[in-house]
Amino acid sequence: MATPVKVYGPPLSTAVSRVLVCLLEKDVPFQLVPVSMAKMEHKKPDYIKMQPFGQVPAFQDDDITLFESRAICRYIAEKYPNKGTMSLFGTNPLVKASMDQWLEAESQSFIPPSSVLAFQIVFAPRMKLKQDEALIKQNEAKLVKVLDVYENRLGSSQYLAGDEFTLADLSHLPNTQFLVEKTNRAELFTSRKNVSRWWSEISTRPAWKKVVEMQNA
Amino acid sequence: MVVKVYGPIKAACPQRVLACLLELGVDFELIGVDLDSNEHKQPGFLQKQPFGQVPVVEDEDFRLFESRAIIRYYATKYGDKNRKLYGTTLEEKALVDQWLEVEAHHFNDMVYTIVLQKLVIPKMGGKTDHDLVQNCEKKLEQVFDIYEQRLSKSSHLAGDWFTLADLSHLPGIRYLVNECELSHMVRDRKNVNLWWNDISNRPAWKKVMQLFHELS
Numbered sequence: 399m400a401t402p403v404k405v406y407g408p409p410l411s412t413a414v415s416r417v418l419v420c421l422l423e424k425d426v427p428f429q430l431v432p433v434s435m436a437k438m439e440h441k442k443p444d445y446i447k448m449q450p451f452g453q454v455p456a457f458q459d460d461d462i463t464l465f466e467s468r469a470i471c472r473y474i475a476e477k478y479p480n481k482g483t484m485s486l487f488g489t490n491p492l493v494k495a496s497m498d499q500w501l502e503a504e505s506q507s508f509i510p511p512s513s514v515l516a517f518q519i520v521f522a523p524r525m526k527l528k529q530d531e532a533l534i535k536q537n538e539a540k541l542v543k544v545l546d547v548y549e550n551r552l553g554s555s556q557y558l559a560g561d562e563f564t565l566a567d568l569s570h571l572p573n574t575q576f577l578v579e580k581t582n583r584a585e586l587f588t589s590r591k592n593v594s595r596w597w598s599e600i601s602t603r604p605a606w607k608k609v610v611e612m613q614n615a
Numbered sequence: 616m617v618v619k620v621y622g623p624i625k626a627a628c629p630q631r632v633l634a635c636l637l638e639l640g641v642d643f644e645l646i647g648v649d650l651d652s653n654e655h656k657q658p659g660f661l662q663k664q665p666f667g668q669v670p671v672v673e674d675e676d677f678r679l680f681e682s683r684a685i686i687r688y689y690a691t692k693y694g695d696k697n698r699k700l701y702g703t704t705l706e707e708k709a710l711v712d713q714w715l716e717v718e719a720h721h722f723n724d725m726v727y728t729i730v731l732q733k734l735v736i737p738k739m740g741g742k743t744d745h746d747l748v749q750n751c752e753k754k755l756e757q758v759f760d761i762y763e764q765r766l767s768k769s770s771h772l773a774g775d776w777f778t779l780a781d782l783s784h785l786p787g788i789r790y791l792v793n794e795c796e797l798s799h800m801v802r803d804r805k806n807v808n809l810w811w812n813d814i815s816n817r818p819a820w821k822k823v824m825q826l827f828h829e830l831s
Contacts (some may be wrong), residue, residue, distance in 0.1 A: 450761045451721060462706045466716035473709040495679055495688040502681035505719060507666055547665045 402427040403474075406445070407454030408435065409612040412513070412572040413467035414455040418612065419571055420471040422605035424482035430612075468501060471565050483605075485562035493560050500558040500566035507547075511540035512573040519581040538583070545586060545593055552592035557600075567600050575601065575610065618643040618689075621660075622669030623650060624830045627730075627786035628682040629670040630823055634782055635686040637819035638700060639693040645826070683715060686779050699776045710773040714780035717772075718787075725755040726787040726795075734794055752797065759800050759807055766806035770813070781814045785823075788815070 403421070405428050407414035421428045433439045433454055441452045448456040449465040456463065457470045464470050475487035488494030514537040522529050551558060558566040574597060578584040588594045600606065618636065620643050622629030629645070636643050648654050648669050656667045664671040664680045671680040679685050690701040702708035728751045732743045765772060772780045788811060792798035801811045814820065 450764065451717075462709055464709055464713055466713045466720075469709060469712035469716045472712050473705065476708070477705055491688070491692065492677060494691075495677075495684060498684035498687050499679055499681045502684045502719075503666065505716075506681070544666075550665065 401460060402429045403457065403459040404429050404431055406431045406448065406456040406458075407433050407440075409609065409615075411435075411454050412516075412576075413453070415572045415609050415613065416467040416569055417455050417457060417470050417474075419568055419605050419609045420474050420486070420565070422482075422608055423486055423568065423603075424474055424478045426474060426478055426481065468505065468565070468569065471568070475565060483563065486564055486568070488559060488564055489562065493562075493564070497559040497564040497566045500564075501569055503547075504566060504569045507544050508541075508570060509573065511537040511544065512577060515541065515581070515583065516573055516576040519583065520576050538586070541586060545590055548596075549590040549592050552596045557596065563600065563603070567596070571600060571606050571609075575606075616675055619646055619673040620644070621646045621663065621671045621673070622648050624823075624827050626650065626669055627790065628668070630786040630789075630827070631682040631783055632670050632672065632685050633823050633826070634785055634820055635689055635700075635779070637822050638782065638817070639689055639696045641689060641693060645830075647830075683719060683783065686782065687715075690779055699778060700782075701779055702773070707774060711778045711780050714772040714778075715783055718780065718783045721758050722755070722784065723787060725751045725758065726790060729755070729795055729797070730790050734790075755791075755797075756800060759804055762810075763804040763806050766810050771810065777814060777817065781810070785814060785820050789824075 403426060405414065405417055405421070407430075409415055409418060409430065418428070418430070433445065435454070439445060440449070440454055445456070446452055448458070448463050451465070453465070455467060455470065456465050457473075458464075462473070464473060472487070479487065488497040514533060518529050518534050518537075548558070555561070557563050574587060578587055578597065578601075587597050618641060620629060620632055620636070622632075622645075624630065624633075624645065624647075633643065633645065648660065650669070654660060655664070655669055661667055663673070663678060666680070668680070670682060670685070671678060672685050679688060687701065690697070694701065699707075702711045729748055732748045732751075737743055762772070769775050771777055772784075788801065792801055792811075801807050
């Protein structure tokens with residue numbers, strides 16, 4: 399039996415949880431190796447050898463060391479096509495292209511404003527930093543535009559890339575979880591009929607519920 | 616039927632797609648989109664690309680946006696024309712994806728901001744935020760330091776051959792060494808300089824530059 403794959407980083411991190419939910423969707427056993435950001439372990443030489451940008455996560459299996467969560471997810475989904483959720487990587491080249499398109503849209507258009515909002519509203523107060531109201535307002539406006547596009551898309555498609563759950567949907571789980579569950583901005587998602595339906599479906603998947611448990615532990 | 620690519624030749628993301636299609640020998644038709652007159656925000660274009668960005672490609676009945684999704688699709692579809700472009704094994708492909716993500720986040724975010732602040736905003740009558748530019752330049756130097764280290768171990772980012780990960784950098788570095796006047800970031804680093812000379816002299820990229828000069 400192959401050694402469990404290793405994922406380095408705290409489960410609360412957006413990028414780490416993205417990889418964890420992918421591994422759980424694919425039924426791939428893993429070992430989560432803690433990395434204390436507070437103690438700057440992610441900037442120490444041993445960690446930098448795996449991840450030269452000093453960020454989480456890093457990933458290792460018998461064949462490769464990788465970083466960048468979406469690259470890791472792609473690798474896992476392609477390496478185990480017949481395990482767990484088989485639709486994750488797209489069932490044919492056109493669906494896969496659509497998955498890539500919405501995964502890029504997530505990383506280029508959804509992540510910047512949602513990350514700023516998550517940091518400003520959830521994490522800044524915890525770190526005793528002053529919230530930047532102008533920045534919050536600016537990024538809420540950007541996120542609204544993105545969610546309007548999603549609302550339209552999800553009116554004619556069950557999931558972002560098509561009729562099945564793929565990495566494109568999965569990639570949205572961490573930041574949406576923060577905004578819906580840990581801020582008073584949930585209505586950005588819940589007031590949009592199709593986005594709300596989509597969020598309800600993807601967030602109640604057993605794999606994501608397990609990651610949320612890990613985050614709350 | 617040729618692939619239709621919508622977008623101006625002067626913009627980075629359409630250049631990324633054209634470079635890939637030319638590497639693969641895929642015929643295309645470039646249909647200009649006038650960003651200055653906000654053509655990309657008009658209803659007709661938004662039907663094709665709902666975020667109002669360039670490029671978008673149309674290939675018979677199939678439509679695709681996001682340049683890095685487009686290049687992955689064509690490199691896979693025409694894999695027999697250039698097997699190494701997206702990797703021949705799972706591990707090779709994973710490294711291409713990893714460095715494509717690095718380009719998309721660590722590299723592109725900085726270049727985009729520098730180009731916006733130094734070139735686009737003044738052209739629109741606004742004021743450059745010099746502190747922001749300085750901050751981005753500092754971060755970009757750190758990114759190039761990491762590239763210098765990486766390229767001391769292999770000739771290209773994902774291995775010892777040209778892949779989508781290298782290709783994806785062409786438009787951004789072109790901006791840096793030209794209009795942004797930051798060529799020292801490349802020239803001052805031995806391995807990065809060798810790599811840039813290699814990738815920017817590929818016939819496909821030279822053809823993109825030829826089109827750029829013809830159509831601008």
